[in-house]
Amino acid sequence: MTPPLLSAAGLSRSFGAYRAVAHADIALNAGRITGLVGPNGAGKTTLLLMLAGLLAPDSGQLFAGGTVADPVALRSRTGWMPDVFGTWESLTPREILIAFGRLHGADKATADTRALELLNQVHLVEFTDHPASGLSRGQKQRLGLARALVNRPQILLLDEPASGMDPRSRIELRAQLRAIAAEGATVLVSSHILGELEEMVDDVVFMTGGFTHVPSTTPSRPRWRIRLIGQPADQAVVVELQDDAAAAAYLAQLVAQQTPIAEFTRITSGLEQAYLDLDADRT
Numbered sequence: 001m002t003p004p005l006l007s008a009a010g011l012s013r014s015f016g017a018y019r020a021v022a023h024a025d026i027a028l029n030a031g032r033i034t035g036l037v038g039p040n041g042a043g044k045t046t047l048l049l050m051l052a053g054l055l056a057p058d059s060g061q062l063f064a065g066g067t068v069a070d071p072v073a074l075r076s077r078t079g080w081m082p083d084v085f086g087t088w089e090s091l092t093p094r095e096i097l098i099a100f101g102r103l104h105g106a107d108k109a110t111a112d113t114r115a116l117e118l119l120n121q122v123h124l125v126e127f128t129d130h131p132a133s134g135l136s137r138g139q140k141q142r143l144g145l146a147r148a149l150v151n152r153p154q155i156l157l158l159d160e161p162a163s164g165m166d167p168r169s170r171i172e173l174r175a176q177l178r179a180i181a182a183e184g185a186t187v188l189v190s191s192h193i194l195g196e197l198e199e200m201v202d203d204v205v206f207m208t209g210g211f212t213h214v215p216s217t218t219p220s221r222p223r224w225r226i227r228l229i230g231q232p233a234d235q236a237v238v239v240e241l242q243d244d245a246a247a248a249a250y251l252a253q254l255v256a257q258q259t260p261i262a263e264f265t266r267i268t269s270g271l272e273q274a275y276l277d278l279d280a281d282r283t
């Protein structure tokens with residue numbers, strides 16, 4: 001079996017006395033998009049920074065392709081997109097991307113060509129030579145994605161990439177990540193938008209209180225709550241159905257049977273339900 005492009009075993013990291021990541025195991029395989037899901041403060045960003053080779057773990061080990069990862073080599077193969085793009089705002093998107101290309105060893109002409117290619121890809125060409133401070137939050141996110149892709153990374157780590165993006169940009173982001181994975185890279189994306197993540201990812205890793213948890217199966221079936229007229233809310237029935245079309249057919253069948261329905265509600269996506277189940281286990 002091909003070893004994961006990047007994996008971590010027993011990573012931990014504290015800030016002073018506070019243990020942000022207690023024990024994190026994760027395996028990121030070529031061609032796969034993995035979702036990293038967890039509540040605020042769970043340790044997701046800290047884990048992503050360690051996986052990117054940007055923050056040293058206190059203990060645990062990182063492996064790239066099955067052998068112990070060298071942080072410098074890891075950084076050269078990794079693209080990192082932080083949740084907030086806040087640096088170098090007086091520079092233009094072209095200058096920022098060229099600078100990052102040069103940091104990755106490209107000559108000026110190659111870095112310039114790559115910068116323009118990426119600005120095209122994330123639809124920011126019209127802002128190529130304007131200061132980045134004038135970009136909106138969503139545009140800055142798109143520039144952050146371009147910056148993460150400068151070195152054509154095999155390992156792409158994204159922290160809340162869709163926050164601030166408009167619906168079209170989100171759809172494009174999904175397609176771009178899928179295309180990047182299809183070329184053999186691995187993508188790890190943290191997000192709180194579970195419905196959206198569910199459409200994007202192949203695998204999910206949950207994180208709570210500094211610990212990672214891999215669900216035994218990735219739940220994919222959403223659930224609906226059905227309550228009959230006069231039925232107390234706590235006695236409503238919950239059914240799992242494949243998708244909205246299956247729900248519509250099920251509802252039509254109930255109506256044809258003259259079932260006295262008071263409520264028929266999609267309650268959560270499968271991923272949301274798994275998350276709530278995990279949270280319930282922990283409280």
Ligand SMILES: Nc1ncnc2c1ncn2[C@@H]1O[C@H](COP(=O)(O)OP(=O)(O)OP(=O)(O)O)[C@@H](O)[C@H]1O
Binds near residue numbers: 015018039041042047
């Ligand atoms: N540099 C730091 N110094 C001190 N504490 C930190 C530092 N970075 C993170 N922490 C703390 O570690 C914990 C985990 O933070 P982290 O940013 O990894 O969580 P997260 O899961 O990404 O949260 P969110 O979903 O809110 O972005 C938090 O309690 C945070 O305050």
